[in-house]
Amino acid sequence: MxxxxxxxxxxxxxxxxxxxxxxxxxxxxxxxxxxxxxxxxxxxxxxxxxxxxxxxxxxxxxxxxxxxxxxxxxxxxxxxxxxxxxxxxxxxxxxxxxxxxxxxxxxxxxxxxxxxxxxxxxxxxxxxxxxxxxxxxxxxxxxxxxxxxxxxxxxxxxxxxxxxxxxxxxxxxxxxxxxxxxxxxxxxxxxxxxxxxxxxxxxxxxRNSTLTVNASPEPVTKGRTITVTGKLARANWEDHHYHGYTGQSVKLQFRKKGSSTYTTLKTIKTDSTGNLKTTTTASVDGYYRYSFAGTTTTPAVNAAGDFVDVQ
Structure with missing residues (x-):
């Protein structure tokens, strides 16, 4: 009961x-x-x-x-x-x-x-x-x-x-x-x-958190610029929807194809709607993800890696 x-x-x-x-x-x-x-x-x-x-x-x-x-x-x-x-x-x-x-x-x-x-x-x-x-x-x-x-x-x-x-x-x-x-x-x-x-x-x-990532273009020529976007959101217990978590530090990380380890490339902050956007240079095939360390009110979360084929 x-x-x-x-x-x-x-x-x-x-x-x-x-x-x-x-x-x-x-x-x-x-x-x-x-x-x-x-x-x-x-x-x-x-x-x-x-x-x-x-x-x-x-x-x-x-x-x-x-x-x-x-x-x-x-x-x-x-x-x-x-x-x-x-x-x-x-x-x-x-x-x-x-x-x-x-x-x-x-x-x-x-x-x-x-x-x-x-x-x-x-x-x-x-x-x-x-x-x-x-x-x-x-x-x-x-x-x-x-x-x-x-x-x-x-x-x-x-x-x-x-x-x-x-x-x-x-x-x-x-x-x-x-x-x-x-x-x-x-x-x-x-x-x-x-x-x-x-x-x-x-x-x-x-308040549970979600984090997305999208790296483009795919495929990309070596040495060209890759744009990585995403969004950090968390549960709102009052309207029962997820909303962007603003002003939070999030790491852009990269994992080379065949490796199991992500390396941090840079840290950026979410904008006023929780969105993320930055650029990096294409070098080798691998996976890009965003990683949020969490706060006392919101748990840590990693986006699923997005694979980019570098030609």
Whole structure:
């Protein structure tokens, strides 16, 4: 089941647009927590621990108790490339350590990793996984867990805006519902255990990039001028199209026919629409490409080499 959240700044306040967590199996096996139920749980837990919440307070019905669970050894890819429409997921592993009074094998105990942008207490945005993590018990008080972060940039979900690109922080949470059904009139939030820990690691969530190249004329006489054009573009998470990445340094590289190594000929910058254009002198048969080193918001990318026959 999807565990996913998007938090957007609206009129200076943080508003939740979606938040779904793994199903909690109530004592009668009936209930799955709603978005509002889970929001209230997280909100209440954070409010109790910090005196303030990332979201608007809903009521004063209490808060979950602090569960004796901590997280460590959080590992995630150094960067996650996200395009304009396709679902992207990345694997996270971490160690869950718990007290002897916490039953992580219970049907209604769930845990999962997530990412947050900005402050842990008042995040600008959060990204979760579609399903709870799976955990393998490694001792009486520890487990090795694996989960996914699922990202949906498409127009139907709009989990990201362009300013979200860059560094995100890793976190993990665990919830023990202890037979409580969030959809029941008898739901007692104070009987629910909750643990949530931020600052476990970092990753880059990047706007995916594309790079093209075209060298002409083909074929060309040795000693004549070759014009090499191309374009560097990156995903726009707000209109779901690719647009030119302006003012970026890009290397023109050449690989001689029969060689496996590219050599940099020169470095130029993209223009106001992301286009590239330069010239070089034809010498021998080989492949020309553009190469972009990347930034914190946009991944490195190489164009496929364009072969030029020199006669």
């Amino acid at each position: 999807r565990i996913r959240a998007t938090v957007a700044a609206v009129s200076g306040a943080l508003a939740l647009s979606a938040f779904v967590v793994p199903a909690a199996h109530a004592a009668d096996g009936s209930a799955t927590p709603s978005k509002a139920d889970i929001l209230k749980l997280r909100e209440a837990a954070h409010g109790a621990s910090s005196g303030k919440t990332a979201f608007a307070a809903s009521d004063d019905s209490g808060s979950p108790y602090a569960m004796d669970v901590t997280f460590s050894n959080f590992k995630i890819a150094g960067a996650v490339k996200v395009g304009t429409t396709n679902h992207v997921s990345t694997t996270v592993t971490y160690t869950l350590t718990h007290g002897s009074d916490v039953d992580i094998t219970a049907d209604d105990f769930v845990t999962g990793p997530y990412l947050y942008k900005g402050s842990y207490d008042t995040p600008d945005n959060m990204l979760f996984g579609n399903a709870p993590a799976t955990c393998k018990i490694t001792s009486s008080t520890t487990a090795s867990c694996t989960g996914l972060i699922d990202i949906y940039p498409g127009p139907d979900d709009e989990e990201l805006v362009n300013s979200d690109a860059g560094t995100w922080h890793g976190a993990a949470l665990a919830i023990a519902y202890n037979g409580q059904d969030p959809n029941s009139a008898d739901f007692d939030i104070t009987k629910v255990g909750y643990a949530d820990q931020g600052g476990l690691g970092t990753t880059l969530v990047q």
